[in-house]
Ligand SMILES: *[C@@H]1O[C@H](CO)[C@@H](O)[C@H](O)[C@H]1NC(C)=O
Ligand SMILES: *[C@@H]1O[C@H](CO)[C@@H](O)[C@H](O)[C@H]1NC(C)=O
């Protein structure tokens with residue numbers, strides 16, 4: 089990783105610890121959320137209860153595993169929580185809690201980060 093990359097990441101992590109700074113990071117040209125914005129949408133059809141997606145797609149499950157890796161070895165669960173929240177807040181239809189709960193076992197995995205539209209991500213450890 090370049091020095092610029094490290095600096096941007098550090099700045100974003102500082103911002104991520106404060107929910108009030110969300111707009112600031114969204115406006116940043118190199119967003120720490122980019123991988124989340126790429127991976128997470130593949131799970132949205134399932135998570136909002138689209139009847140054509142009663143099971144999560146293969147791509148969704150693969151991407152959940154990528155996000156788990158990022159939670160353990162990358163940007164961390166707090167930042168992923170917060171990036172997902174930026175993405176889905178106020179979305180219609182909203183994410184269904186029952187589908188969020190079903191997602192990990194339907195993908196034969198565990199979730200190493202929370203999925204929510206309204207939790208306090210600064211409490212995630
Ligand atoms: C589900 O699939 C059917 C058939 O392809 C389509 O007509 C319908 O609009 C889809 N429903 C949603 C919610 O996308
Ligand atoms: C999950 O594991 C079960 C049993 O091993 C298997 O039948 C199923 O296809 C797997 N599902 C996925 C999405 O990998």
Ligand SMILES: *[C@@H]1O[C@H](CO)[C@@H](O)[C@H](O)[C@H]1NC(C)=O
Pocket residue numbers: 107208210211
């Ligand atoms: C989120 O939790 C942190 C740590 O407990 C707290 O300081 C902060 O006020 C909370 N933010 C909101 C919006 O509830």
